[in-house]
Amino acid sequence: MKTLSIHSGRGGTGKTLIATNLACILANRGFNVTLLDADFRGPCLAFVFSRIVDYRVKYWLNDFLNGRCNQNEVLVDISDCYNFKGKLQVGFANPSIAAIQNVMNKSQAWELTAVKKLFSLLSYLNKDEIGDYCIFDTSPGVQYSSINALVASDLCIMVMSSDVIDLEATKNILKDIADNFQKKTVIILNKYCPENRLEENKKNTVAQIEAVLKHPVISKIPCYCDVLQGNRTELLAVKKPDHPFIKQLEEVANKIDSA
């Protein structure tokens, strides 16, 4: 099983959009995919799959980390809702304010339990060959939940826009965290805009970014207004599989699959 963590230095780079659609693309190719919301401070998957969450979620990932349920009880199989060839199961983080506050007050010892629990979940998915892919949608910046997910993953996908502040934030995360754990890392340049300050010298933006971050840019996804303005509860990979945004992610999936 391949474990991917989709991370970013700052918020609003498109992590959740990429994570959810990438999971759908892989599930539609016949893979068994597990998507986990590792953003306990700003859970998003419960919103994206809100129609399903209301009647299918018995336990949250928070409950699993707190030892209230087992691995098989926390994962919600949603494949039948989309008729994917493979299986897509999701572990949702609890979006209630009380749950977010609860996570914020956790101690170092709890975080140690949490990382061990994550490893046990991955081991469960690996053991019974339940999963081909596990994707963590993380919290931006340096948060315990994100670093826990990053440590547990095989590949770190950093999502960033070509904004200079994003570049600095990504550089810091890579230098201080991902590179320290010797994680294989790739970059997705999302919401790419050709009229960017990085192109002032008319140099290749991707080459510049790769030189600064010392990791390969595997995709350069342009900024699509219809994607940004679209209904987030409707999965683009399901509703518009021929959209250029999805086509770009199909290529990302190819690269990840062959890696």
Place this chain on the structure above:
Amino acid sequence: MEKQFMEVKLLAKVVEQLKLINSKLDFLTQQNAELLKIYNARDVMPLSPKADVMTLLKLPLSLRKTVIALYKVERATAADIAKATGRSRPVESDCANQLVRMGLANKTREGMTIYFSIEPGLEVEK
């Protein structure tokens, strides 16, 4: 005569101060002995290690690899850790023992086998 009296008085003050220093040294020695007793007993005492991911960032890479291997299991021998990290058993034994000395891992013996583990202490949920 008065000068001699002053000298005796000064000497008595010095002796008094020396006694005070001595008593403080006795206290420190006793405290140190107690700390040493706790330190030496650590290999067999249940601890509450804090080898969380943020602490990991402060450790050298060699120790970090051992901790990550220990995250995946309940407990492991040096040979088990070596299998997970791809390094040699003596290297892992050295790293695991170093983590035990730092208070970041537990060490238990069952017969001839020594197990290492990273188990946080029980915590009441807030």
